[in-house]
Amino acid sequence: MPDRAHNIRPGGHAPRGGLRPELADRWLFRGIYGLVLASAMVSALDVPGEAADPGQDALWVLLTALASGAAHGYAHVVARRAAAEGAAGPGRLRAVAAEWPLPVAVLPTVLLLVVAVAGWWSEDTAVEVALVFNTAALFCLGASAARTAGLGWLSSCRAGVVDMLIGLVVVAADSLIQ
Structure with a gap:
């Protein structure tokens, strides 16, 4: 297997357009995960017939994303520790902090729910807009990474x-379900 730099393409072709490769990798994996998580959470929390509470829903979406990001980062630490026969490097906190795109990806959904708290629109409208936004963002992330x-x-x-099909499935x- 030839040895080559991370962002150098075979045949001397440089990447075209889009995000830097390192950032694209982070956003593609963690950002898509965060967008799908936000869509699934906001859909699940918007129960017809129940009293709307967009503030509580926004908090749950944000806390779930933070917990998921921390758990994913910690899983990387545990996997590295297991692979190194019990030795863990000093980058434990960095591994958890590297999951920042996941909670960042849910912020538009949280913001839309907060706007519903302010009374500018209903929670149902906020959920619909969040689902459309997240689906469009999935398309953009996939296209940019490609x-x-x-x-x-x-x-x-x-x-x-x-990538957008994932959002459409949600x-x-x-x-x-409703």
Whole structure:
């Protein structure tokens, strides 16, 4: 297997457009996870027939994202420790902090719910807007990551559509369950 730098493509092709490779990797994995988590949480917390409480829902979405990010980072620490036969490096806190895109990805959903707390619109509207936003953001993250990987526009759009389908599955599930 040839030895090459992380962001140098075979054949000397430089990445085209999109995010830097390191940032794209972080956002693609953790950002998509956060967007899907936010969509699933906001859908689950918006129960028809119950009194709307968008403030409590916003808090639950944020706390769930923070707990998920911390758990994922800690799982990396435990996996490294197990692979190194009990030795853990000094980067434990860095491993947990590297999960920052996950809670950041839920902030638009939290903000939309906070706007509902202010009374500018209903919780139902906030949920619908959050689901549309998150689905569009999934497309953008997928397309941007594909562009960073050096794919052309058409292939990047296809990758974005595949990521967007995850959001559409959550929207469809929300519609069917209610």
